[in-house]
Amino acid sequence: MNDKQHQVTVNFSDGVSRSFSVGEQTNILDAALAAEIPLLYQCRSGSCSSCIAQLAGGDARTRPGASSTLLASEYSAGQRLLCLCQAQSDCTFDVAYSSEVGSSTAQQVHVFVNAVERIASNVMRLTLELADGDWLEFRPGQFMQIEVPGYGVVRSYSPSSTAAQLPKLEFLVRLLPGGAMSGYLEEKATNEDVLTLSGPYGAFFLREEKRRAPHIFVAGGTGLAPILSMIDALRQGSGRKPPMLLSFGCAVPDALFCLEDIELRQQWLPSLEARICVDREPRDGLHQGSPVSALREGDVSADTVAYLCGPQPMIDAATTRLIELGANPANIFAEQFVASH
Ligand code: FES
Structure with a gap:
């Protein structure tokens, strides 16, 4: 034809x-x-x-x-x-x-399991280390695919660490009942297991050329992982740090995680403000409602850059809200976090 x-x-x-x-x-x-x-x-x-x-x-x-x-x-x-x-x-x-x-193509590498640690009711922190002789580069926010040993499937996760921490890579994994990675991490994973990882992938990454602009990060659940990587990359960069606002939320206080990591970053980065949100069972110091509802008048300026990572409804609501508050749609970058079994 x-x-x-x-x-x-x-x-x-x-x-x-x-x-x-x-x-x-x-x-x-x-x-x-x-x-x-x-x-x-x-x-x-x-x-x-x-x-x-x-x-x-x-x-x-x-x-x-x-x-x-x-x-x-x-x-x-x-x-x-x-x-x-x-x-x-x-x-x-x-x-x-x-x-x-786009010219940095994905690599396939081998990684060792260094540590598996439960950090909330349904979240594990998985620390991996590149095998000798293997290397890869990535931008903060991009994701990797990890083959789940014994299950014949791959799962996508964004490192919460940065390229500066290589050969170590850290991931936040949400546990799902019956999930392949959840089953592996909870029941089988042992130190020194060797996994196959490929990456980096994705167009969700920190825009270096906009690093001086005010930043807003909106994260739901383990959507926090790529956001932590971005915040650390801004911290590790040279020069004056931009104003940053992190709005992070989970359903209930028990499901929250990485709060100490966030506090530590606030000590290192006085220009970082954090709003921690829960949908239910609010406590002192926590905003009640979604991380989108924590955004308010005065948070956004004309050159604000926003990074959103979480479930699609959160991304849609955050995009609408940020535009309403004055953000330029071209400066809003998002990645949907999809939980897979
Ligand atoms: S490559 Fe087109 S949507 Fe994934």
Whole structure:
């Protein structure tokens, strides 16, 4: 069949533009990767949002019958998942990362289990160490896939640690009844087990070029992990630290974790304010309600950069609220945290 060709241009945030041609029946991501365009992607099936791009000109549509995680409002505002998207004309996309980011490809490495520690009623801290001779780089906020030994499945987690702590990697794992990783960590994991890990993946990472702007972090549950990594990366960077607001929440006080880690960071970083939230059973010093409800007038300025990580409804509510408070939608970055069994 004759696949009519169109020219697609991708504009990266560092001013680099790359063009390639794509057939009308071909996924734009496939054509871009064949042309060695450094786009971010992971699942290639519409579920991870890594390949998100903003249509800036022309006509490109989601392939008929494909289902994606994009909200109808995001789609009508021009957002597209390139792995599901076909060009109907010549078109242009903007992506919110620089051309260097996608060039660091995922590695597969071996890691040793260093420690497994329960830190809340349903959260474990998993500390891993890269095997001798293995190495990988990642940006704060990106995620890795870990193969669960004996279960034949992989699970995605973002390190709560930073690249500066390599060869150590730390993850926060939410325990789910019947979950593969939960079963492994609770019943089988022993020190010195060797796991296979691959990464980094994802387009959710600290934007270095915006590090001087005020930051807002909104985290639900173990969505805190990539946020801690980002806060630490800002702390480890040179120069004056920006004002930072962390709004972190769990359902009940017993489910909260890493509060000491947050306090310690507040001592190190006087410009970090933390609001700890619970939906139920409020106590002194805790905000009652979601981490979104803890955001208020005066928190946001025109150049605020926001990073959101948690369940999709929290992300949607936080995005709406931040825009209402004056944030620029282009400065809001989010990653949905999906619990999988
Ligand atoms: S690569 Fe995962 S949504 Fe496109």
